[in-house]
Amino acid sequence: MSLIAPQPGIMDIALYQGGAAHVDGVANVIKLSSNENPLGPSPKAVEAVRNSAAGIHRYPNTDHAPLRAAIGEMTGLNPEQIICGAGSDEIISFLCQAYAGPGDEVLHTEHGFAMYRISALAAGATPVEVRERDRITDVDALLAGCTERTKLVFVANPNNPTGTMICAAEIARLADGLPQQALLVLDGAYAEFVDGYDGGAALIAERDNVVMTRTFSKLYGLGGLRVGWGYGPQPIIDVLNRVRGPFNLSTTALLAAEAAIRDTDYVEHCRAQNSRWRAWLAKALAELGVPSDTSCANFILARFASQTEAEACDAYLQTQGLIVRRVAGYNLPNALRITVGDEIACRRVAAAVAAFKGGTA
Ligand SMILES: *Cc1c(COP(=O)(O)O)cnc(C)c1O
Numbered sequence: 001m002s003l004i005a006p007q008p009g010i011m012d013i014a015l016y017q018g019g020a021a022h023v024d025g026v027a028n029v030i031k032l033s034s035n036e037n038p039l040g041p042s043p044k045a046v047e048a049v050r051n052s053a054a055g056i057h058r059y060p061n062t063d064h065a066p067l068r069a070a071i072g073e074m075t076g077l078n079p080e081q082i083i084c085g086a087g088s089d090e091i092i093s094f095l096c097q098a099y100a101g102p103g104d105e106v107l108h109t110e111h112g113f114a115m116y117r118i119s120a121l122a123a124g125a126t127p128v129e130v131r132e133r134d135r136i137t138d139v140d141a142l143l144a145g146c147t148e149r150t151k152l153v154f155v156a157n158p159n160n161p162t163g164t165m166i167c168a169a170e171i172a173r174l175a176d177g178l179p180q181q182a183l184l185v186l187d188g189a190y191a192e193f194v195d196g197y198d199g200g201a202a203l204i205a206e207r208d209n210v211v212m213t214r215t216f217s218k219l220y221g222l223g224g225l226r227v228g229w230g231y232g233p234q235p236i237i238d239v240l241n242r243v244r245g246p247f248n249l250s251t252t253a254l255l256a257a258e259a260a261i262r263d264t265d266y267v268e269h270c271r272a273q274n275s276r277w278r279a280w281l282a283k284a285l286a287e288l289g290v291p292s293d294t295s296c297a298n299f300i301l302a303r304f305a306s307q308t309e310a311e312a313c314d315a316y317l318q319t320q321g322l323i324v325r326r327v328a329g330y331n332l333p334n335a336l337r338i339t340v341g342d343e344i345a346c347r348r349v350a351a352a353v354a355a356f357k358g359g360t361a
Pocket residue numbers: 086087088089090113156159160187189214215216217218223226227228
């Protein structure tokens with residue numbers, strides 16, 4: 001028997017399942033499985049990528065100062081308290097690596113994002129799943145789930161794949177009630193889709209036990225470049241910078257992200273399109289007998305009568321060139337998560353679900 005063995009917990013990690021992108025034998029496919037921006041990246045980000053090409057023999061800068069300054073300018077946050085990562089996934093990983101290890105517990109909600117569990121296990125810590133209430137984060141359940149071993153509590157607000165969110169007062173109550181050794185991580189991957197929501201920035205200004213993560217992969221349309229960031233109390237950001245690799249973001253990614261966040265007209269346009277077609281799609285599906293909770297993000301969690309119906313609808317949508325996401329792995333076997341596409345995509349989804357329902361009714 002080999003004595004070469006990985007650290008405990010590593011082999012408990014189930015590989016992350018990304019959203020599918022192809023259906024064999026079907027043309028004109030629309031991918032609505034990964035909550036990407038249906039309108040694509042800002043043209044200014046694309047130009048920044050092109051302009052970066054001639055300089056890629058140079059190492060990128062290590063402190064990300066220009067991007068952090070741009071984020072600071074656009075959000076009003078202090079750039080010193082920002083850390084950039086290869087997607088917010090990397091920030092989640094830094095947090096687990098720095099704050100949780102063997103014997104420690106990492107809380108996440110019942111239908112929470114898969115990377116919390118994966119990163120906790122990779123750090124040797126124990127992920128603990130806490131129930132939600134009707135697909136909404138339950139602060140009382142999270143507080144009850146804490147022990148003296150709890151080191152991190154991950155809450156996505158809005159949550160993926162439910163699309164629901166809880167209010168600032170509830171988040172504050174959670175932060176206030178946590179045991180002293182526990183850090184609350186507010187995952188704001190979809191924060192930009194919510195009007196007037198700061199992702200938890202005001203809370204962070206008042207407390208030393210809250211961090212937030214953000215991403216360029218969703219509203220900003222840069223999922224393929226891998227850029228995310230975290231914001232928190234200075235001492236915590238200083239810790240995370242010690243586990244961060246010095247060249248974790250490429251020059252190309254840094255320049256594209258800076259261009260994307262500065263292109264406020266384009267960002268506004270994308271946000272408005274999302275609100276409009278999200279409402280349209282939710283209503284169209286509801287009228288077909290497929291309800292969803294009011295979504296605060298760029299996807300809808302469509303609920304079906306049973307797992308069998310959800311899977312049959314998914315299979316039918318695939319034949320129509322529409323790829324959505326099954327979420328049985330998120331304890332939601334009766335549901336499908338559908339990214340809000342552009343007008344054409346939303347109309348195609350509604351027509352296909354109508355045809356499916358017509359065929360099975
Ligand atoms: C998409 C997503 C992320 C991560 O995205 P990155 O591409 O790694 O920035 C993080 N959290 C949630 C809840 C997400 O849905």
